[in-house]
Amino acid sequence: MRTPLTELTGVEHPIVQTGMGWVAGPRLVSATANAGALGLLASATMSIQELEAAILEVRGRTDRPFGVNLRADAGDAGERVELLIRHEVKVASFALAPKPELIARLKEHGIVVMPSVGAARHAEKVAAWGADLVMVQGGEGGGHTGSVPTTLLLPSVLDAVDIPVLAGGGFFDGRGLAAALSYGAAGIGMGTRFLLTSDSAVPDAIKHRYLTFGLDGTVVTTKADGMPHRLLRTDFVEGLEHTGRLRQVGATARRTLAFKRMSGMSWPALLADGRRMRKASDRGWAQVLQAANTPMLLKAGLVDGDTEAGMLASGQVVGLLDDLPSCEELIDRVVRDAVERLTGARRALLTGQDSKLS
Template identity: 75%
Template sequence: MIEQLLRTPLTELTGVRHPVVQTGMGWVAGPRLVSGTANAGGLGILASATMTYDELDHAIREVKGRTAEPFGVNLRADAADAPRRVDLLIEHGVKVASFALAPKPELIGKLKDHGIVVMPSVGAARHAEKVAGWGADLVMIQGGEGGGHTGSVPTTLLLPSVLDAVDIPVVAAGGFFDGRGLAAALAYGAAGVGMGTRFLLTQDSSVPEAVKRLYLSYGLDGTVVTSKVDGMPHRMLRTDLVEEVESGGRLRRLAPTARRTMEFKKASGMSWRQVAVDGRAMKKAGERSWGQMVLAANTPTMLKSGLVDGDTDAGVLAAGQVVGLLDDLPTCEELVDRVVTEAAERVGALARLQA
């Protein structure tokens, strides 16, 4: 475990040693991975969108039992019980609250009143300006190279556009996996980097070993962005299932979609009324059609099939393009140490270029 080599607004705000964030990946970012990242000096983010309230409570307690270091929790701002989950973070003294969608100003204010750092994820400069105006402490951007739900603008263009638009710190995600990337992000003016696929492929990740090995077998052309799984652009591995979904029509997908809606309802413990309330909120926030909202039921159970159950034939495997450059499964400590060490060396080499 290395000492602090790089001090940025991210490390100052959150109290972590290194400007490296493990993103809140559903079904992947559980207590083991989050605590492994935290103990390595990075900022681990617990993914709560796939958890019930009670499961989140248990997961936070487990992380606290595994580490005394700061960590965060990712929340769905459009969830019907978002205010209750915010209260849970306050109760447990969680250091960072991250959001996949813009949280309401009153939620931001409540979190900040209790000393919790607020970090929404944004996909455009205008979104960053909005949440900055509402009091967010920093924002995370994800370029199109990133896995899971993603946009079309690459990190190299999205990052400077957001940096120019806001005065709060910006964390860059999408395409990062080593110290060169961290050094480049810092050179742009970012406060640190977020990595998802790179942390998924660590020994501390709970993803089944066979699935990890499958990820490592893919090249740079091994991912595809499709909207046919849940109605939103989603970057994932080119598995046989994804190819089949890509080539299938809407009617062909209707029966599996309905089945997975029922499976997710049962697994989440939600009532049909809660499903409907969340669906309306997601539709309003993302301006999705009702057809897309039905398709969105695919995502939780299909991801779980692959990332938890290890069924690569039945599941969807979200992945960033960096998967094609990865060939090992380090521990979180080994990963963070080498990323930060290499970044510090690169930053030093850049400084020596000055006349």
């Protein structure tokens, strides 16, 4: 199954494991790569030293292409780009639009640039700046998300740009891959489905808890960091929704201090990072101050396994999942099912044409 995604990146299958903070580490990324898909390391929760160690660990586990997801508005984005160049990482993905000079620098060294977008106008902007392809994420997706469903966002972006487009948000099986390819996409991105694999480092107890939620088991809230965030509807998240402003300010301050200690950032660096985030995403200062909540709240749930003090990002597809396959098993069945469905659709179409001719 060859598409512009496989041609650009050198992977075997048109499937991307997205860069989920605290989830997409070396173990999951290398398992994805070894299974023939594109794994993305999530670097936003890593220091630059931790990122280099993670890249080297992936290199030790696989000889296949992989990528790194970067924060375009991070103060050390330029240093991280140089790190990718030095280690010849194949793909650089971005949650926000990277500056034109970053795109140019990466492309000088043959690194594929893949920003994520939530609107056609964003895709047009990064395409004009030289991005190689874009990934859309519909409102069904987990974590930070928009309100437009994939079935509407995907065709609007496909119509707006000439570069390849990947579809994210609501994908978990071969039917979704076949549908995305039929729309004209170059492949799909999956987050929650990869989180819920045996290769994911998320604690098993947390994975099994994910599997208990139905299609109504997620909620989009702005109470975590001021931006729309799709999470599992746990007691903790329900509590966030009803937390008063005064208590919220206190909790935000505590978590900001914890994030500062974890990241090793100085106060001037943390404030400078906040100013860049505010400028890049048009957030108010209250939202920027809340943004430090996200890494700590996600770490509590996804790493420490404490759902009483942490949150669990999830796409709506969680309600359709009931197992924890390996990445190899997952990718094999997704591709096999997609091929069968596309072949069956072609056969049905040809049969219909033959019956009309007769």
